[in-house]
Amino acid sequence: MTLLEDRYTVVGFDLLGHGKSPVPADPSEYSRDKALVDLDDVIASVGDSTVLIGHSLGGYLALAHAATRRNLARALVVLNTGPGFRDEVKREAWNERSRRNAHRFGVPVQATGLNIQEDGVVMESLAALTVPTLVLVGTADRPEYAGSAKYLERKMPDASFVAVQGGGHLMHEESHAGEVAELIHDFVSQLPPEA
Numbered sequence: 001m002t003l004l005e006d007r008y009t010v011v012g013f014d015l016l017g018h019g020k021s022p023v024p025a026d027p028s029e030y031s032r033d034k035a036l037v038d039l040d041d042v043i044a045s046v047g048d049s050t051v052l053i054g055h056s057l058g059g060y061l062a063l064a065h066a067a068t069r070r071n072l073a074r075a076l077v078v079l080n081t082g083p084g085f086r087d088e089v090k091r092e093a094w095n096e097r098s099r100r101n102a103h104r105f106g107v108p109v110q111a112t113g114l115n116i117q118e119d120g121v122v123m124e125s126l127a128a129l130t131v132p133t134l135v136l137v138g139t140a141d142r143p144e145y146a147g148s149a150k151y152l153e154r155k156m157p158d159a160s161f162v163a164v165q166g167g168g169h170l171m172h173e174e175s176h177a178g179e180v181a182e183l184i185h186d187f188v189s190q191l192p193p194e195a
Contacts, residue, residue, distance in 0.1 A: 003177060003178060003181035004181050004184060004185060007185060008051075008188070009046065011042060011045075011046055013038070013039065013042050013058075015035055015038075015057070015058075015061075015111070015114055016029060016030055016034075016035070016038070016111060016114070017030060017107045017108045017110065017111030017114075018107055018111065023108050023111075024110075025110065026110070027110040027113050028113075029110075029113075030110055030111050030112070030113030030114045031113055031114065031116070031118075032061065032064055032114065032116075032117070032118070035061055035114055036061065036064060036065050036068060036069070039052075039061065039065055040065075040069070040072075043072060043073070049074050049194060050072070050073050050074055051073065051074055051075045051076070051077060051188055051191075052065060052066070052073045052075075052076050052077070053076075053077040053078075053079075053184065054076075054077070054078055054079070054081065055078075055079040055080060055081065055170075055172060056079070056080055056081050056169065057081075057114060057115055058081075059078030059079055059080070059081025059082075060078075060081050060082065060083070060084060060122065061114075062076050062077075062078055063076065063078060063081070063083055063122045063129070063152075064084075064121060064122050066125075066129050066131050066133075067121050067122050067124075067125035067126075067129060068121060068125075071131075073131060074131075074132075074191065074194065075131060075132040075133065075134070075187070075188065075191055076131055076132070076133040076134070077133070077134045077136065077184050077187065078133065078134070078135055078136070078152070079136045079137070079138075079171070079172055079180070080136070080137055080138055080141050080145045080149075080169050080171070081145070081148065081149075082144070082145065082148030082151075083122040083123050083126060083148060083151065083152060083155075084117045084120060084121075084122045084123055085117060085120060085123065086120035086123040086124065087120075091117050091119075091120065094117060095115075095116050095117060098112055098115040098116060099112060099116075126152065126155040126156050127155055127156070127157070129156050129157070130157050130158055131158065132158045132159075132187075132191055132192075133152070133156055133158060133159040133160070134159075134160055134162065134183065134184065134187040135149045135152045135153055135159050135160065135161045135162070136149070136162050136164060136167075136171075136180065136183060137149040137161070137162075137163055137164065137167075138163075138164045138166070138167025138168050138169065138171040138176065139163050139164065139165050139166060139167060140166050140167060140168045140171075141167065141168055141169045141171075142169070145169075146163065149161050149163075160187070162183055164176050164179060164180065164183070167179075167180070
């Protein structure tokens with residue numbers, strides 16, 4: 001999101017085992033709830049008016065943060081992501097697929113724990129998430145992301161959906177980076193004034 005740095009304070013957040021973050025060997029260090037505590041620290045360092053922007057797993061974590069910590073973020077922007085699973089069988093199938101494909105994610109295998117879903121907290125909270133949310137999906141990404149994006153728009157009271165034509169999974173880093181940055185800027189600039 002470097003294309004937004006001239007207009008906003010932008011703070012990047014690498015999850016454990018990703019980017020420049022530490023890589024603990026202990027698999028128990030990698031969980032959604034521990035990642036949300038780390039995100040609490042990032043938000044506390046930035047202060048008020050935080051707009052959480054998350055892509056894929058990061059988008060799910062932004063939704064989980066809003067679901068478990070109401071009114072901390074001013075708004076959310078989620079890109080090519082989904083809300084997880086309410087159904088235990090589907091959730092466990094996702095978890096098993098994540099474990100089986102851990103070697104393909106480009107991060108240490110133990111970091112797969114961040115992708116494991118223990119509950120349906122996001123799905124169960126969507127109707128109560130009144131935080132303004134921009135849901136972006138690339139039309140060239142896997143079709144399930146479009147379905148998830150439309151589901152978020154239907155279920156969340158203040159969500160808006162935008163399909164980025166031709167955008168792939170990493171559209172914010174590749175050929176559609178400028179378009180994605182402008183969509184985010186337009187969304188943030190139209191947020192209601194803070195009380």
